[in-house]
Amino acid sequence: MIVAGLGFSSAATADSLRAAFTAAAALHPVSALATVADKEGHAALAEFAAETALPLHFIAPADLAGQRTLSCSPRSRASYGTGSVAEASALAAAGLGARLLSPRQISDDRLATCAIAIGGQT
Template sequence: MRIAGIGCREGAPLAALTAALEAAEAVAGRAVAIATIAARAPEARALAEARRLPLRIVPVADVATPTQSPRILALHGTGSVAEAAALAAAGPGARILARRVASACGRATAAIAITEQSEDQP
């Protein structure tokens, strides 16, 4: 199952989140759920509702990610909120299919992780 992790700045517009998600899906295929941290739930909820996908709120501190942002590490305890949220929501054994990609405006990021869990179990 493919889970899209979303990271963004507070108040990021839906268009930015959509653009980041579409860029990640172009690399890894369509996501079956959206994941993010509690602080970004309002922004991610709008995306999940627009895409008619379930939203998972997950903790990301100490989740190892391929991408490392010193700013995000200091704020959230992980190198990438998008990658960490995707991995945390996908569960044990998950791996990144699409590393963090940013929207053109830089206000949103998305990454996609995959797990062996069946596609019908979001």
């Protein structure tokens, strides 16, 4: 499974998410989206997920902590114990043995990030 992990601020729009996703997923056939569970109910996320028609997985914050990421955001590290919510969400959703295909991509407005991971057992 190839998963697009999303990280975003409360000010992010569906356009923010779309821009980060488009930059990250340009070369990969993504089969699911993932983000941290406390983002559930965010209007822009719901709009973007509906637009993509991909399944959306919510990852418990505890499952993000300790994920080895390529990027390191001090804010993400302080809030979730990981360097990147997008990267950690993608890894957690992709399953055992997952690996990142590239570091997170950031939307032009800097409100959203997206990273792609592939499951270890594809």
